[in-house]
Amino acid sequence: MQAILSIIRNACLTLRALVSEISATKQCFDALLSRVSTLALPVPNPSNAFWQQYPPFPDLVNCQSQQLPGTADILIVGSGISGASVAYTALKQAHSHAHPQPPPRVVVLEARSICSGATGRNGGHIKCSAYLEYASLKARFGKERAKALLEFQLSHMPILLDLIQRNEELKCAEAREVQSVDTFTDEKTWVKTKRTVEEFRRDVPDLAGDVVIHEGVDACTEFGVDPQHCYGIITYKAATLWPYRFVTALYSSLLSAHPELISLEANTPATEIRVNPEDSERPFTVQTPPGEQFQQGTSSTPPTPSQRTLSPA
């Protein structure tokens, strides 16, 4: 009888712990959902990151149009690397022979100074640890999909390096190829990682050519690692650049090449985005403190000057 009571008591305690764990997890999840679905502006007084000091384009830091454009074909919220990439691609595609289109009018709204978010706060590794990611991608998506995903990730490095190499105005980004050195400080992880590399080499040899396994005291000495704390090292190709300089140089070159097509609006937060279901000409309205910005749908004719220079509502 005593034993049965004890089993029931333990079962109740386990159940209570489980319910409490589920309830705590739900609270965290609800809080996360609420945070991601609420428009939260960046803090107004960010720390001054090393990477943003001595900006190569001082005029860009707080640049604004004299008058906020009232309309845009493409309105980008945020002037980090994502925004720069969209602006660059939109303007480049409009001028490419493969996709001849009327050029879009692009407006970038930035809540603080240009490129003051995550992009302006890091030292810019361009690095894909394909050998590490392969096993989990293969388990989730299968061999072919895993390979395609890694090919996509790995393609960023040569594309970025080539873009910067070909454009004198982007060279201040100091992009260069480097060797990534991953060190392993516990034996179990090292043994498992070597198996992972073997599988990667076997399945997708064309992506694994630069991955090298190093072991032993000599290898540790070569890479300046204490052999007492290092079981092995994996090296592979990577690159680095100065993201703040890259992005601001890209904006500067777009502004020089297409002053009539792109404007950067620093210190202009988007405070609300409304959908206008009835208005096919202006499907979205974006609210900013000084006025309103309208984003138009894709139009088959070039925007007329009056469309581009409408005063804020």
Ligand SMILES: Cc1cc2nc3c(=O)[nH]c(=O)nc-3n(C[C@H](O)[C@H](O)[C@H](O)COP(=O)(O)OP(=O)(O)OC[C@H]3O[C@@H](n4cnc5c(N)ncnc54)[C@H](O)[C@@H]3O)c2cc1C
């Ligand atoms: C410390 C650190 C180190 C990192 N290291 C690397 C690395 O080595 N390699 C790598 O690839 N990645 C790295 N990352 C990640 C990388 O920086 C980010 O993934 C990338 O910069 C995101 O770019 P983004 O343009 O999407 O965002 P952001 O650069 O953050 O740009 C978003 C911009 O939007 C603005 N904004 C936000 N809300 C509004 C609004 N309502 N209205 C107007 N503007 C708004 C913000 O002010 C900000 O300027 C690092 C990140 C950090 C923080």
